[in-house]
Each structure stands twice: as C-alpha cells, then as structure tokens.
Amino acid sequence: MQPHLTFVQITDSHLGPTRDFSYYGHQPYRTLARAIDLINAMPQPPDFVVHTGDLSNDRSAESYELAAELLGRLRVPLYLVNGNHDDRALLRKMLDAPHAPDGDPDAPLDYVFEVKGERFLVLDGWSPEVRDPLGKLSAAQLARVRAETEANGPSLTVLLHYPPFPMGSPWLDQHMPLVNGEELHAALRPAHARLRGVFCGHLHRSSQITRAGITYFCGPSTVAGYTWRPWEHTPALDPDYPPAYSVVHYFDGQVVVHQYTFARG
Numbered sequence: 001m002q003p004h005l006t007f008v009q010i011t012d013s014h015l016g017p018t019r020d021f022s023y024y025g026h027q028p029y030r031t032l033a034r035a036i037d038l039i040n041a042m043p044q045p046p047d048f049v050v051h052t053g054d055l056s057n058d059r060s061a062e063s064y065e066l067a068a069e070l071l072g073r074l075r076v077p078l079y080l081v082n083g084n085h086d087d088r089a090l091l092r093k094m095l096d097a098p099h100a101p102d103g104d105p106d107a108p109l110d111y112v113f114e115v116k117g118e119r120f121l122v123l124d125g126w127s128p129e130v131r132d133p134l135g136k137l138s139a140a141q142l143a144r145v146r147a148e149t150e151a152n153g154p155s156l157t158v159l160l161h162y163p164p165f166p167m168g169s170p171w172l173d174q175h176m177p178l179v180n181g182e183e184l185h186a187a188l189r190p191a192h193a194r195l196r197g198v199f200c201g202h203l204h205r206s207s208q209i210t211r212a213g214i215t216y217f218c219g220p221s222t223v224a225g226y227t228w229r230p231w232e233h234t235p236a237l238d239p240d241y242p243p244a245y246s247v248v249h250y251f252d253g254q255v256v257v258h259q260y261t262f263a264r265g
C-alpha cells in the first residue's frame with residue numbers, strides 16, 4: 001500500500017530574532033531545526049512541506065532570516081501560510097514568484113498550487129476586522145472557495161492557519177477560531193466528496209473535527225502546546241507537550257495523518 005502523495009505539515013514555530021530566543025521557556029530555533037533534520041532524513045521524502053503559519057513570533061526581519069536559513073535546508077518544495085504572528089510581505093519574499101504575485105505585498109496571502117494532480121488552496125485568515133488572534137475570511141475569499149467547490153475539479157485540500165470552529169475549551173474558543181468558519185464550511189460542502197481535508201495550525205495541539213464528511217485537521221506546534229480542555233478558562237501551556245509535526249499520506253480513497261513527536265534536543 002503506497003501513498004499517491006505525501007506531505008509534511010509543520011506549524012506554529014514562533015521563531016524570534018535570535019537563535020537563543022525563548023518561547024515560554026522553550027527554544028523554537030532548536031526544535032524547528034530538529035524537525036527539518038528529521039524531515040530530511042525520511043527514507044521516502046515527502047512531495048512537499050507546508051508551514052501553516054506563525055513561522056515568526058514577532059514579525060521581525062531577523063526571525064525570517066533565521067526561518068529562511070532553516071527552511072532553506074529542506075530538500076523538497078515548501079509552501080507557506082500566513083499566521084497571526086506573521087508578516088505577509090516577509091512571507092511573500094520566501095515564496096516562489098508564482099505564489100507571491102507583484103502588487104500589494106500586504107494583500108491576503110491566498111494562492112493555489114497543484115502537486116500530482118491534487119489541488120491545494122491556501123487561504124489567509126488574518127483580518128483587521130476581528131480582534132487578534134481570531135481570524136476571518138472576507139466575502140471575496142469565500143467567493144473564491146465557492147468558485148473552487150462549485151465547479152468540477154480534482155481532489156482539493158485547503159490550508160489555512162485558523163481552525164474554523166470552537167472545540168470545547170472556553171478560553172481558546174473565545175480567541176482562536178475563524179469568526180465565520182460556518183461560512184467556510186458551507187462553501188466547502190459542495191465539494192465534500194473530493195475534499196481531502198482542511199489543514200490548520202494555531203491551536204498548538206493536534207486536534208481533528210469531522211463535520212458532514214469534511215475533516216479539519218489541526219497540526220501540532222514545533223515548539224510548545226496549549227492544553228485544550230472544557231474547564232480551561234485561562235490560557236495554559238501543557239508542560240508535558242512534545243514538539244511535533246504531521247506526516248500526511250493521500251491514498252486512493254483515504255487520508256492518513258500521523259503525528260511525529262520528537263525530543264527537544
């Protein structure tokens with residue numbers, strides 16, 4: 001049983017301006033470097049790697065220089081998604097030209113790419129209309145999603161930073177999802193039969209939601225994880241959280257997602 005396509009999702013790396021920058025007592029540069037070493041050592045290399053946002057913690061030029069140094073070690077194509085801690089213009093500089101068209105460098109970082117006949121739609125959920133770190137998709141973005149889903153097309157995957165729905169942990173539900181995730185879900189439903197899944201970050205925790213035949217996968221952070229529990233009314237980091245990334249296999253008729261944890265080193 002061999003996958004038709006494999007990709008790795010890394011997310012929420014929160015690099016700071018220096019290699020020894022500390023994120024809640026952890027070392028984001030060191031753990032992202034370790035993740036990249038492990039991905040490069042995979043006996044069967046993935047078709048690509050996607051980083052689903054919060055590559056930087058502080059939007060500094062220095063953090064993106066460190067990101068470029070680390071991600072530049074990858075031996076496979078890289079795609080980037082904008083997160084609430086990111087700078088769109090600096091992310092665009094790291095992407096290949098087709099995904100970073102000339103024009104407004106601060107426009108939402110939305111684009112499409114295709115690999116092995118599979119279509120991937122990248123959406124930028126950051127919005128000035130909502131209180132950070134909530135996200136929102138614009139009417140134009142939702143129209144773009146509908147244009148993808150209402151026509152016939154190949155298998156489709158959506159990549160964005162924000163999970164679409166509250167998930168049952170009060171503080172995080174109040175602050176983290178898309179405010180209009182129900183509209184995204186409605187826009188995706190016409191294509192549910194050919195929709196491989198929606199891959200998000202932002203939660204710093206591996207979590208999945210299944211609704212109406214659509215699975216929303218939230219990937220684990222490469223540096224630190226939140227707790228996610230019904231009694232959590234204030235933000236809380238999980239002291240036992242291991243850094244991790246996801247390996248995603250597309251087989252005929254099924255999607256398999258594995259989380260790989262690793263030592264902080």
Ligand SMILES: [Fe+2]
Pocket residue numbers: 012053054083084085133161201202203
């Ligand atoms: Fe985030």
